Amino acid sequence: MAGVNIRNIKKSYGAIEVLHGISVDIEDGEFIVIVGASGCGKSTLLRMVAGLEAITEGEIEIGGRVVNEVEPKDRDIAMVFQNYALYPHMSVYQNMAYGLKLMNLPKDEIQARVDKAADMLQIGEYLKRRPRELSGGQRQRVAMGRAIVREPSVFLFDEPLSNLDAKLRVTMRLEIRALQRRLDVTSLYVTHDQVEAMTLADRLIVLNDGYAEQIDTPLNIYENPASEFVAGFIGSPPMNFFTGDLSTDGKSIEIDSGAKIAVKDYPVGDNVGKPIRIGVRAEKLEPCSRNEAEIILKIAAVETLGSETLAHGFTDDGMAITDMENSIVVKMPGDARPTVGEELPVRVMAGGLHLFDVGTGKRVGG
Amino acid sequence: MLKRVHFNTSWLPFALVAPQIFITVVFFLWPAGQAIFQSFLLEDAFGLSTEFVWFDNFKELWADDAYTDSFSRTAFFSLMVAFLSLSIALVLAGMADRIVKFATTYRTLLIWPYAVAPVLAGALFVFMFDPTLGLVAYALDIFGYDWNHKLNGGEAMALVIMAATWKQISYNFLFFLAAMQSIPKSLLEAAAIDGAGPARRFWTIIFPLITPTTFFLLVVNIVYAFFDTFGIISAVTDGGPAGATNILVYKVYSDGFIGLDLGGSAAQSVVLMAIVIVITIIQFRYIEKKVDY
Numbered sequence: 072m073a074g075v076n077i078r079n080i081k082k083s084y085g086a087i088e089v090l091h092g093i094s095v096d097i098e099d100g101e102f103i104v105i106v107g108a109s110g111c112g113k114s115t116l117l118r119m120v121a122g123l124e125a126i127t128e129g130e131i132e133i134g135g136r137v138v139n140e141v142e143p144k145d146r147d148i149a150m151v152f153q154n155y156a157l158y159p160h161m162s163v164y165q166n167m168a169y170g171l172k173l174m175n176l177p178k179d180e181i182q183a184r185v186d187k188a189a190d191m192l193q194i195g196e197y198l199k200r201r202p203r204e205l206s207g208g209q210r211q212r213v214a215m216g217r218a219i220v221r222e223p224s225v226f227l228f229d230e231p232l233s234n235l236d237a238k239l240r241v242t243m244r245l246e247i248r249a250l251q252r253r254l255d256v257t258s259l260y261v262t263h264d265q266v267e268a269m270t271l272a273d274r275l276i277v278l279n280d281g282y283a284e285q286i287d288t289p290l291n292i293y294e295n296p297a298s299e300f301v302a303g304f305i306g307s308p309p310m311n312f313f314t315g316d317l318s319t320d321g322k323s324i325e326i327d328s329g330a331k332i333a334v335k336d337y338p339v340g341d342n343v344g345k346p347i348r349i350g351v352r353a354e355k356l357e358p359c360s361r362n363e364a365e366i367i368l369k370i371a372a373v374e375t376l377g378s379e380t381l382a383h384g385f386t387d388d389g390m391a392i393t394d395m396e397n398s399i400v401v402k403m404p405g406d407a408r409p410t411v412g413e414e415l416p417v418r419v420m421a422g423g424l425h426l427f428d429v430g431t432g433k434r435v436g437g
Numbered sequence: 438m439l440k441r442v443h444f445n446t447s448w449l450p451f452a453l454v455a456p457q458i459f460i461t462v463v464f465f466l467w468p469a470g471q472a473i474f475q476s477f478l479l480e481d482a483f484g485l486s487t488e489f490v491w492f493d494n495f496k497e498l499w500a501d502d503a504y505t506d507s508f509s510r511t512a513f514f515s516l517m518v519a520f521l522s523l524s525i526a527l528v529l530a531g532m533a534d535r536i537v538k539f540a541t542t543y544r545t546l547l548i549w550p551y552a553v554a555p556v557l558a559g560a561l562f563v564f565m566f567d568p569t570l571g572l573v574a575y576a577l578d579i580f581g582y583d584w585n586h587k588l589n590g591g592e593a594m595a596l597v598i599m600a601a602t603w604k605q606i607s608y609n610f611l612f613f614l615a616a617m618q619s620i621p622k623s624l625l626e627a628a629a630i631d632g633a634g635p636a637r638r639f640w641t642i643i644f645p646l647i648t649p650t651t652f653f654l655l656v657v658n659i660v661y662a663f664f665d666t667f668g669i670i671s672a673v674t675d676g677g678p679a680g681a682t683n684i685l686v687y688k689v690y691s692d693g694f695i696g697l698d699l700g701g702s703a704a705q706s707v708v709l710m711a712i713v714i715v716i717t718i719i720q721f722r723y724i725e726k727k728v729d730y
Contacts, residue, residue: 123626144632156623160645169641170631221631 355423
C-alpha cells in the first residue's frame with residue numbers, strides 16, 4: 072500500500088518536450104485515471120511511473136521513496152498492458168507464476184497466490200491453457216491476475232480495455248472498479264475513452280499536449296471544466312461552443328448570428344466588452360417558445376437513441392452538412408420528434424453557462 | 438480466401454512456368470537421373486567400356502573405411518558449423534536487438550560476410566592462417582603455438598570450420614534479429630516488471646519465442662554445411678591433409694573427377710541426395726507442426 076507523488080515531471084525526446092511538468096499527489100488506495108487524446112503523453116507518464124521510460128526532469132515517489140533510478144521490478148508495481156503482453160509460450164498458470172518465481176517465493180506460496188487470484192477472477196479452469204486458447208476477455212483477466220498475484224502497492228493500467236468489444240468493455244470496466252475497491256490498491260489508469268475515465272476514476276487527470284489541464288473528481292470536471300479543451304473532451308455529446316461579445320454591462324453576450332444569451336449571475340470579471348467563448352452542454356439547452364428563445368437553431372440532423380433524441384442544428388442557414396462537428400447539439404427527451412429543416416428555438420438553462428477566455432481557453436470566473 | 442485468377446487461354450500459364458520447368462529439368466532432374474543411372478554402372482578408367490553392376494557401387498562404399506570415416510567427419514563438421522554459427526549469430530543478434538545508437542550500421546556490417554562467395558571466404562582464411570605468410574599464424578607463433586594446418590589434420594578441420602562458420606553467421610544473424618524484433622516490446626517490458634533481468638528475459642522469453650526460427654536455421658545450416666561448403670574445402674585444404682577435411686561433398690568431386698571412379702562417385706552423390714530429401718521432409722514436417730504464437 073502506498074501513495075504516489077509525481078513532482079513536476081518532464082519528458083523530452085531529444086529537443087522535443089512531450090510532458091511539460093506534471094505534478095499530482097495520489098493518495099493510498101486512490102483510483103486515478105489519466106485521460107487525453109492520442110499523443111498527449113498519457114502513456115508516457117504511466118510508463119515513467121512504471122520505470123519503462125527514463126525521467127527527464129522531476130521526481131516520482133512511490134510510498135515515500137523516490138524511484139527515479141529504481142528498476143521497474145523494484146518499484147513494487149504491476150502493470151496491465153493494452154495488448155495484455157501475456158507470455159505466449161507459457162500456460163496461464165505459468166504466466167501468473169513467472170514473477171513470483173523470480174521473487175524466489177516457495178512453491179506452495181506461489182500456488183496459493185495464483186489460486187486465490189484465479190478464484191477472484193474466475194479463471195481457475197483455464198490455468199493450464201495457453202493464452203492463444205483464450206478469448207479477449209479471458210486474456211484480459213489473466214493479465215489482471217498476473218498483476219494481482221504480485222500484491223503490488225500500485226497498479227498501472229495502460230488502456231487495458233481498448234482491445235475488447237464495446238459490450239465486454241462495459242463489463243470489464245465494472246469488474247476492474249470492483250476489484251480495485253476490494254483490493255484497495257492505488258491505481259493509475261490510462262485511457263482515451265472519456266466514459267471509462269468518468270466511471271472509473273476517483274480523480275481524473277485530463278492531459279492535453281503534455282500539460283495537465285485539470286486534476287479533479289469526474290463530477291467537478293464535468294460541472295466546472297477548467298478550460299475549453301476539458302469542456303469539449305469530457306462529456307458526450309461534446310459541449311457546444313459559440314464565440315460572442317460580452318456586452319459592456321456584463322449582462323448578456325451577443326453571438327455571431329445576432330442572438331443574445333443572458334449571462335445572469337455568472338462572474339465575468341474584467342471581460343466586459345470583450346470577445347468570449349461560450350460553452351453549453353447539450354442537456355443544458357432547452358427548447359422553448361420563440362419569444363423566450365436565446366438562440367434559434369435550424370435543425371440539420373436528428374439522432375434518435377430511444378432514451379434520448381439529439382438534434383443537431385446551426386444558428387444560420389449557410390452551414391454545410393460536412394460541418395457537422397461544429398453543429399450545436401440539443402439533448403431532447405426520447406419521445407421528442409424534431410424534424411430536419413425545422414427551426415428550434417432554445418435557451419440556456421440556469422447554471423448551464425460556461426465561459427472561456429478566447430485566447431488562452433481558460434475558464435472565466437468560478 | 439484467396440481470389441483465384443483465371444486465364445482465358447489455357448496455354449498462357451504453361452508458357453509462364455515453362456522457363457522455370459526447363460531450368461529444373463535441365464539442371465536438376467536430368468543430372469539427378471544421370472547420377473542415379475551412373476551409380477549402377479562400372480566404368481573402366483579410360484571410359485571405353487561400361488558394365489551394369491546393380492548395387493555393387495553402394496556395397497563397396499559401405500565397405501570402404503575412407504567413406505565411413507568421411508561420413509562421421511562430415512557429421513562432426515556440419516554439427517560444429519551449425520552449432521557455432523547459430524550460437525555466435527544468436528549472441529550478436531541479441532546484442533544488436535538491444536542497441537539503439539548506430540543500430541543500422543552494426544546490422545549492415547554484420548550482414549556483409551554473407552555477400553562473400555564461399556571460395557573467397559576460404560581464400561581469406563588461407564591467407565590469414567598460412568603457416569609461413571599468415572598474420573594469424575604469426576600471431577599464434579608469438580604465443581608459442583606452432584600453427585600448421587597443412588600438416589595437422591585437427592588444425593585443418595578447425596580452419597575449415599572457422600571459415601564455414603564465419604560465412605554463415607550473417608545469414609543466421611539476419612533471421613535471428615528479425616525474429617527477435619517481431620516479439621512485442623510489451624512482453625519484455627512485462628518481464629522486466631516481473632523482475633527478470635536482461636539475461637533472464639533472453640532465456641525465458643526471447644529464446645523460447647524464437648524456437649521456430651532456430652529450428653528452421655538449424656536445418657538450413659546443416660544443409661549448408663553438408664553441401665555448400667565445397668568451395669571452402671577446395672580453397673583451404675583440398676580435403677587434406679591426408680583426407681582430414683575430406684567431407685562427403687568434396688569426396689564426390691575428388692573420387693569422381695580426380696580419382697575417375699565415376700560409378701562410385703555417382704553412388705556417393707545418390708546417398709547425399711537421399712540425405713537432403715530426408716532433411717527436407719523433417720523440416721517440412723516440423724515447421725508445419727510448429728505453432729506460431
